[in-house]
Amino acid sequence: MPIIYYILISLLFIFTALPKIPSQHWIFRVPDFGKIQVTYISLFTFIFGFFIKDSVDYFWYFQGFLLALFVYHGIILIKYTPLYPVKKHKRNSHSSKKIHFISANVYQFNKEFDRFIDLINRNKPEMFLTMESDSHWEKALQVLEKDYPYHHKVTLENTYGMHFYSKIKIEDSKTHYFVADDIPSIEAHMKTDDGFEFVFFGVHPPPPSPTEEETSKERDGDLLSTGKRVIEIEKPVIVVGDFNNVAWSKSSILFRKTSELIDPRIGRAFVSTFHAKYRLFRFPIDLMFHSEDVFIEELKTLENFGSDHLPVYCEFFIDHKNDEQEERIETADSEEKQEAEEMIQEGKKEDGERDAVVTES
Template sequence: MNVFIYTLSLLTICFTLIPLIKHEYWIFRIFDYPRLQKLVLTVFCLLLLLSRFDHPPAAFEWILLTILIANGIYLSSQILPFTPLSKKQVLSVKENIEEQSISLMVSNVYEDNINTVGCLKEIALANPDVVLLLETNGRWDRETRSLSVEYPFHVRVPLENTYGMLLYSKLPLSAIKISYLVEEDIPSIHCVLSLRNGLNVQLYAVHPTPPVPNENPRSTERDKELLLIADLTKRSSNPVIVIGDLNDVAWSYTTELFLKMSGLLDPRRGRGFYNTFHAHYPFMRFPLDHAFFSSDFKLQELKRLSNFNSDHFPIFIKIQYETSASKQQESLIPDAEDIETATEKKEEPTEI
């Protein structure tokens, strides 16, 4: 029993230490994801270790206990910003003004999922102004074309590589551009949305590749695409919204770097995890699908929607433009090291 406790405890500590090594190989980045799970494992190991303290503990056990406590404190401090115990980065609106608001639904549908009817029903129930469907191939494109009745403005990029995108909007779209910023088969959609009051908003829809062995062994391409989007965001003269499956968790150092370099806000901070993946395994869920936006927006509503046989839950967000919001909300500020890291990541060669 002791061997099991010691082994599990040491593995849990290693799982926490590994992502501190800022290497782009997948084994280092994948352990960014299960932060809450690592905290649960840490508490479990602590309880197991304490349950064996009915005899004079060895020096090793005291050391292990101390390290586990430190591990739990560290993980808790990393999770705290994404709980209601922390300060909200995005404030809630005091009065809903429909002409200045926009609602968005982001859904990775899972390309092999055949439940397009369930997807359409979920869209009808949520009734967003903008719908972004990811992992959409030709079949998904054909079977969701009925959306064009309620959503007359659209950008469709169906692909058979799990990186197709379908963007539907009730609001007018202009300056539409389909970009392949890093990889020739991984698109992003760039366009301008016009709110009901005529305000133009820059929208970026993205879905970079994840750092996993069967797709991409490094996070280089993902990180580079996000940082290039951050550059575009900083140069935009309009308010900005970035939506999509970023294949990165809200609390990773790469997502935090993206927020610092872009100046965008994360509505999860101070509210909750809103985990979207994996829909079928409750213990292994992470916030992978995101909506980030500039500091001149406040939040009306944020919620996770029902699953329709995908491996992701859809997420719904409604935000409102307010001219005074940027004076009341603070974005994360990059330091010299952040700027240097971002520059290096953007200049790093990617695999062809």
């Protein structure tokens, strides 16, 4: 039993220390995804230690270390729970109507099209975004085009296709390829029936992992390029998608600061989405950020429809006259802006090895 205790302590130390190393290799970036699990396991190991204390050398040193780990991770994570105080806001006469959207990584090889279509029909969002949607998904989703007459489609077979459908008028839209010609982002300029304008961004950068990208350079460069574009826009902005990143990572925080957007998970919940089938090993990598005049009323996951990601459901409104969220905006200093620019250039130089057509392994 002491061996298990020592192994757990060693793994917890490794998973805590690796993200602190300033390298973009996946070995150092992936452990950040498991911060929630590391926190729980730290507490479990701490409690477990009392049952075997008589057979553990330097027991109180190890217990002190575990307690320090739990407190360290807990201080970071508590921001993404209802325990962290964030003021709630209500709609008033100056606000837009409530707007709803669904963001879903559908998993390109998931052929349960009807389950997703049923999810859309039951929840009736004004907009929805799909990621990893290929030509098969595009064909299947045509049945929804009567209800969603506005759309922007980027059909790819490399697991990076994106489709955006809307009941709200799309006045203008474009596809960005910020760091690679096979990794799209969607920018859609919207106008509601009650006269409110906003910009919707859909993003899906590649993940750092042993099976995909060796480093996080393209992911970070793509996200920070989006942030650079966002800061140029004077309308309300929402950025949504499978970020393949967690909100507390260095690059996510840098994105939030350089874009001057707000993370709605703060004071609300983790909203973990991946992997849909494994609750204990689920990470919050489908993220969302918004400008100060966008107010989130609800943010949650919906039921699984056959994908490896749970869909994200959001309800929000726009209010130009309410400036109470200004205090939640963090801005980047000159050093952080320089670092972001360097990461963008590194992302553009990185040559990701992706096939034009990907088949399920």
